[in-house]
Amino acid sequence: MKHYRAHLLVCAGTGCVSCGSFKIKEALEKEIKTRGLQDEVQVVATGCNGFCERGPIVLVQPDGIFYQLLTVGDVPHLVEEHLLKGRPVKKLMYVPPAEKQPVPKMKDIEFFKHQRLIVLRNRGRIDPEKIEEYIAFDGYEALGKALTEMTPAAIIDEILFSGLRGRGGAGFPTGKKWAACAKEKATPKYLICNGDEGDPGAFMDRSVLEADPHAVLEGMVIGAKAIGASKGFVYIRHEYPLALKRMEIAITQARENGLLGQDILGSGFDFDLEIVQGAGAFVSGEESALIASVEGKIAMPRQRPPYPAQKGLWGKPTVINNVETWATVPNIIRRGADWFQGLGTETSKGTKIFALVGKIANTGLVEVPMGITLREIVYGIGGGIPDKRDFKAVQIGGPSGGCLPAKLLDLPVDYESLTAAGAMMGSGGMIVMDDKTCMVDIAKYFLNFLQDESCGKCVSCREGTQRMYEIVKGITEGEGKESDLALLEELAQITKDASMCGLGQTAGNPVLTTLRYFRHEYEAHILDKRCPAGVCKKLIRYVVLSEKCTGCLSCKKACPTEAIKGTLKEIHLIDQSKCIKCGACKEACRFEAIEEQREEAIQII
């Protein structure tokens, strides 16, 4: 490495890559060479910067200037102005919604200002494919400490005392899990990193693996020392190619440098890691199903106890933790449990990563201290709801989480509060919904996902999710009965009570929380045959307002199903039997002559 006067940190997380960030990187390198700046300016590809909404992103250091929504065409101007002439380019900077002045520096942007980076401390800062850059920012320091200065018991005590809880969803204390496995006599012992992230809209683990694979790896070696494991597996789903690639590179580099394999760092401790690719079934994220999958069997959960800590992989004691949990471990060992203890709330320590998606201005990946309120995340960091619409709900905890309404916006985000509200921490998906979202439709979406992903072992889950889906689907199509709601509640409760694994036990949550907080929407669908949000297609219809129609044919041309009849300068008519309710006619009409009707009046006609 040599000294450069400027570093251009190009975000190369999956979000930005799909927006073309590798092309931006190429263009930057080419332009820098054309200008003869290649010995002065370095271009670095980093992991996900977090502000995915604004990708492709380039951060210029040491100035701290944040450029966003870049195109290849912007590159020559950017290089000439900023790097040659030293004039940061305003038009490529971030302008907050409802403001006119750009915010040049990343640290001043609201989205970044309120975050607290621990697990993601290296995101957008290091090249995840270079081990020396990880080491430069204190990487493997914790491992050195754990291997040479600490006994296994001391490591476990430190994790126990830190209050770290599993980041995969259930929130079981990590130290307790480790202690239970450590005291088992059977050998060999195994470690597993659960990177089977399956929630729709969630990409926390993916980003950690992509941005800082060595942090996960370091955490696992520390864990191995603590419980006396000799072999570990990193389970990543095959649809995360970039995460897989970067983890493979990290493992190879670690082996070459004696940080994996025999006699790690000369301490006499042996441990090695292997990557296992998952096929992408949601249930594989459940720990006992994941273990079965690593063994080469169908991913299906099994009854517990015995817990994996006693009888896990191939019947041997196994510790299985989530990606984020493993990546937190080195930070605790390096900075001490006392420091970690000081962050978060009484029962939930540290920080949590959330994938902030849906109807939110700043889509992206955020790491926040536990105990922050939903309002601070949605409005402070997330920038609120776009298009001046109203907040309706936030869905937390993945498909088996729950939808929380506006009145709970001041709820602190910690394990207990979320569970009490009917949702759960889950792995950290956060889907924001506005007033144009139909909550019955949302419940239908998640139930469809769950009935599809249920492994089918327990009758309660297999049949329960399917029946609930059918009922909710009926409600969205105007076929709901008043008795449906009680039946739904009963089914949801039984699925919860009688299913064996976490998937089934939480499968009722989407129904239960939407019923708890948005019952009136179900009632509108059932009693009035009306979808208040105008989403459920069977409950709306499009009609031509004869007094406004000029007979211009625009709507007729726009209709994909030829449902509109009429000739030039004559009032048009929509054939309801052919209409698929796509709304294309309404968009095409310049005279506001097409109306979307949602009232119960429809039914009388």
Place this chain on the structure above:
Amino acid sequence: MAGTKKLRIQDLAKIREKTKSLMAIREGEGRARVTVHMGTCGIAAGAREIMEALLDEIGRAKIQDVIVTTSGCAGLCNKEPMATVEIKNQPPVKYGDLTPEKIKKIFVQHILGGQMVAELVLGVGSETMY
């Protein structure tokens, strides 16, 4: 990089020290910041050579926490090439009519040694902003 050599604890610290100084720039921190003025006038007067000479000196001295940036015309075009040196917690110092030799002298005496090169100084402190 160590390549296939197995690392020991002490090696980790060495890598950290070596790489961290090279990457300090990513934190936007350093003991000093030198701004080479690169307006059209600056470039025409030879600012690029000043920049090259400065980066050479920094590389040779193996000093890694000096941040070098560029900026536009400083407004005093007939004194170009110009550079501004900011040492942490001290007011900025502007130098003008630079040559590669002069910037080397500034680097050794001012940036490393902390002593202004009085005969080359144009002014100390920032302009008043309205």
